[in-house]
Amino acid sequence: MGRLNRRIGWCLAWLCxxxxxxxxxxxxxxxxxxxxxxxxxGAVLSGATVTVxxxxxxxxxxxxxxxxxxYTVPSLAPGEYRLVIExxxxxxxxxxxxxxxTGEKTRVDVELIVGSVQEQxxxxxxxxxxxxxxxxxxxVVANEQVAQLPLNGRQFIMLAALVPGVALPxxxxxxxxxxxxxxxxxxxxxxxxxxxxxxxxxxxAPVIDAIQEFKIESNSPPAEFGRFNGGVINLxxxxxxxxxxxxxxxxxxxESLNARNYFxxxxxxxxxxxxxxxxxxxxxxxxxxxxxxxxxxxxxxxxIGRTVTSNVPTLAERSGVFLQNIYDPxxxxxxxxxxxxxxxxxxxxxxxxxxxxxxxxxxPTNSATANNYSRTANEIDHQDQGDVRIDHTFSPGRDQxxxxxxxxxxxxDPVAPFPDGSGASAAGSAALGPQDTxxxxxxxxxxxxxxxxxxxxxxxxxxxxxxxxxxxxxxxAAGAALNIPGIPSGAMFPNTLPxxxxxxxxxxxxxxxxxxxxxxxxxxxxxxxxxxxxxHTLKMGLDWRWERLDVVQPPSPTGTFVFTTVGSDLPGVxxxxxxxxSFLLGQVQSFNIDLEQRTIQERAHIQEYFIQDDWxxxxxxTLNPGLRYTLNFPSTEINGQTAVFNLQTQQLEYPGxxxxxxxxxxxxxxxxxxxxRLTERTTISTGYGKVWIEMAGITTPFTTPNFPFxxxxxxxxxxxxxxxxxLKNGPTVTPVGATPDAGLGQxxxxxxxxxxxxxxxxxxxxVQREVTKNTVVEVSYLGxxxxxxxxxxxxxxxxxxxxxxxxxxxxxxxxxPYAGIIPRSSSIGDPTITIAQLLKPYPEYxxxxxxxxxVGTTNYQGVSFSLRQRLSRxxxxxAAYTRxx
Numbered sequence: 001m002g003r004l005n006r007r008i009g010w011c012l013a014w015l016c017x018x019x020x021x022x023x024x025x026x027x028x029x030x031x032x033x034x035x036x037x038x039x040x041x042g043a044v045l046s047g048a049t050v051t052v053x054x055x056x057x058x059x060x061x062x063x064x065x066x067x068x069x070x071y072t073v074p075s076l077a078p079g080e081y082r083l084v085i086e087x088x089x090x091x092x093x094x095x096x097x098x099x100x101x102t103g104e105k106t107r108v109d110v111e112l113i114v115g116s117v118q119e120q121x122x123x124x125x126x127x128x129x130x131x132x133x134x135x136x137x138x139x140v141v142a143n144e145q146v147a148q149l150p151l152n153g154r155q156f157i158m159l160a161a162l163v164p165g166v167a168l169p170x171x172x173x174x175x176x177x178x179x180x181x182x183x184x185x186x187x188x189x190x191x192x193x194x195x196x197x198x199x200x201x202x203x204x205a206p207v208i209d210a211i212q213e214f215k216i217e218s219n220s221p222p223a224e225f226g227r228f229n230g231g232v233i234n235l236x237x238x239x240x241x242x243x244x245x246x247x248x249x250x251x252x253x254x255e256s257l258n259a260r261n262y263f264x265x266x267x268x269x270x271x272x273x274x275x276x277x278x279x280x281x282x283x284x285x286x287x288x289x290x291x292x293x294x295x296x297x298x299x300x301x302x303x304i305g306r307t308v309t310s311n312v313p314t315l316a317e318r319s320g321v322f323l324q325n326i327y328d329p330x331x332x333x334x335x336x337x338x339x340x341x342x343x344x345x346x347x348x349x350x351x352x353x354x355x356x357x358x359x360x361x362x363x364p365t366n367s368a369t370a371n372n373y374s375r376t377a378n379e380i381d382h383q384d385q386g387d388v389r390i391d392h393t394f395s396p397g398r399d400q401x402x403x404x405x406x407x408x409x410x411x412x413d414p415v416a417p418f419p420d421g422s423g424a425s426a427a428g429s430a431a432l433g434p435q436d437t438x439x440x441x442x443x444x445x446x447x448x449x450x451x452x453x454x455x456x457x458x459x460x461x462x463x464x465x466x467x468x469x470x471x472x473x474x475x476x477a478a479g480a481a482l483n484i485p486g487i488p489s490g491a492m493f494p495n496t497l498p499x500x501x502x503x504x505x506x507x508x509x510x511x512x513x514x515x516x517x518x519x520x521x522x523x524x525x526x527x528x529x530x531x532x533x534x535x536h537t538l539k540m541g542l543d544w545r546w547e548r549l550d551v552v553q554p555p556s557p558t559g560t561f562v563f564t565t566v567g568s569d570l571p572g573v574x575x576x577x578x579x580x581x582s583f584l585l586g587q588v589q590s591f592n593i594d595l596e597q598r599t600i601q602e603r604a605h606i607q608e609y610f611i612q613d614d615w616x617x618x619x620x621x622t623l624n625p626g627l628r629y630t631l632n633f634p635s636t637e638i639n640g641q642t643a644v645f646n647l648q649t650q651q652l653e654y655p656g657x658x659x660x661x662x663x664x665x666x667x668x669x670x671x672x673x674x675x676x677r678l679t680e681r682t683t684i685s686t687g688y689g690k691v692w693i694e695m696a697g698i699t700t701p702f703t704t705p706n707f708p709f710x711x712x713x714x715x716x717x718x719x720x721x722x723x724x725x726x727l728k729n730g731p732t733v734t735p736v737g738a739t740p741d742a743g744l745g746q747x748x749x750x751x752x753x754x755x756x757x758x759x760x761x762x763x764x765x766x767v768q769r770e771v772t773k774n775t776v777v778e779v780s781y782l783g784x785x786x787x788x789x790x791x792x793x794x795x796x797x798x799x800x801x802x803x804x805x806x807x808x809x810x811x812x813x814x815x816x817p818y819a820g821i822i823p824r825s826s827s828i829g830d831p832t833i834t835i836a837q838l839l840k841p842y843p844e845y846x847x848x849x850x851x852x853x854x855v856g857t858t859n860y861q862g863v864s865f866s867l868r869q870r871l872s873r874x875x876x877x878x879a880a881y882t883r884x885x
Contacts, residue, residue, distance in 0.1 A: 179860025180230020271305025351586025
């Protein structure tokens, strides 16, 4: 950021911070009580003292009605409150039983009656159920629903499906909100975002028993919310109260309780299915009315028996005896070879490396030639997580502080096809290999009340998630341990067992991408200043975030050796040769290795500023104009591991630590809402919002392609007769340097520097009708359009429609003008090349793709009908129907 941008940023920051270093929630993770104070004739009353008291903590907030009779008490924790309104010459009014929900603006209008201050009017009952202060659509999932509805796996997000327009896509743990993408919703836990960039994962899910409630903002939220294209999951955790309370729990499943499958024999071997989830919560006062604590813990011990079936060499094949005709590659003359007598490979002809590796293949468990090895073992999934939260109010109640620390760990050990961990991932595996996932989160706030009409909040938080996954390892570098020369030992994960993959047989070694160290983190500072002035409740603030990605994940760090029938067949003759015979003979068909010398470290920074006005134009009409301004500073790789293909020069350029996209300064997002009370029991509302999201891709701010700093090097047979190399001799790997021609013969990435951030537009029209004092019916029309949505990388090195009309001629091979320039290992490095390749815009490259190109557009329109009953006399329910297109 340049000097001018820094000055502007700090000026805005100082303005929004109100010149203090305070911190808190805002409506993210909190709620608000507001209303009008009038006399019996409907005239507004100014100067009335409004005292709001939390029933469970005795926390008090005092404000005074403005000249227009408006009072507002923002940033209140969810819970039950008492409201006392006093004004000289009028009877005080005491309103009991007001329940405030997360993210809700509850309106309680008060009518004062002339009389003695010694008299008091007491009202017992909740606030009106109508949404009369904001045009934002959404729904609160209350504590009773979170705590009591059945949840398989105790994942709170499954309850999101209760909200109109929200669906849980198959095989996804994240919801789709009114057509938005599941991984680009905003997740605020106690006001701090826990959404991690790349690949858009939530760092952890809170313990169910520690959740107070959560709200899903599903359309056109106010300007204090940003960075989403579907909606906002706004969750609040529990805090301690003046009463000590605790709970303990255990949920378990065991195979001993399972019924026998009808088609199983009478005494089957029952695989383990053991799952124990246990834990507890405890909270209470440290200092009554002042300081409170809350702690929670949940553990999980799970082991599920899984059976994996594979193809392994038969006993005869392990001895070199095959059913197919096997030919000796050492007798190759032109296209002819001599067969091995009796289709038997003598030990003397076997590759010594292959013979040593043969010991890693388990013996078959049956006499079949396919699906002849089964392994049953327990897949392990152990978890531990917990929270510690402290809330404190400073005397005389003008300052409050809150802090929460969260820890999460999950250890997964999936069932591999082979006991040493080798083999491709089995269907339904929880991970590619042994995996250790850790999450840390810190959320805090400090709230300072300057006056009865001026409140400042700052939220400070940090969320981190790391995944460490390990492949099958060797005691030393792979080349030295296996006696295979030529495998580089200076790149990351040099001790990983390479993959040896005879076609039709289970491979040795772990699946691609198993060995990895992956971590993301987001640090957030957000501030809001709330000012009540006349009929206006103004809120202005900022939201700054620093996003980090550190990743080491070479798909095949020590190489993948592929064996086919080529090497043991009679060239050109079908049904001859065998891939495992080629393995024993050391005839490598192809080889590829992914080399990464150091961790890729991506960084991005976001600044957002907002202002929102809730304007009570009259007793019936409220307007919600707002504006949010976004600066998505382009990402960088801190060590300059970036290369971009220049479409004009047709070469790679290395921008180093400079961004590959410019900063766009026109990301202005207006918000508007209007709510009108037609009658005391009916409201109509409409809202619109424009929300700016990430600069690139589907779920990531990172825009820097990193080839050749992570590069794939390959070798292959050039004639389907001579192998790429013989296993005992090893590969000859020549990594390319960071030169302009490094990408010749392979796929490269370019970046469209003109593209800016994506954005979503949302709008709605809604009618609410109060059926009873606790029941409301709502009919809504809502729509959204996402512009510059991320799409998969698109290859522009394609033939035109006119060129494709040439048909079969395109496959004719002609002399390759790039032979000797393009590496021979490339699929387009042969002496001849297809006409199709030469007609492409960039014939020296297999693919030229726009990296994380956000050029997609989505549209959504829907009509929803809902009926909701808030908790009353032990009953709560909701029903909804949504029709969408």
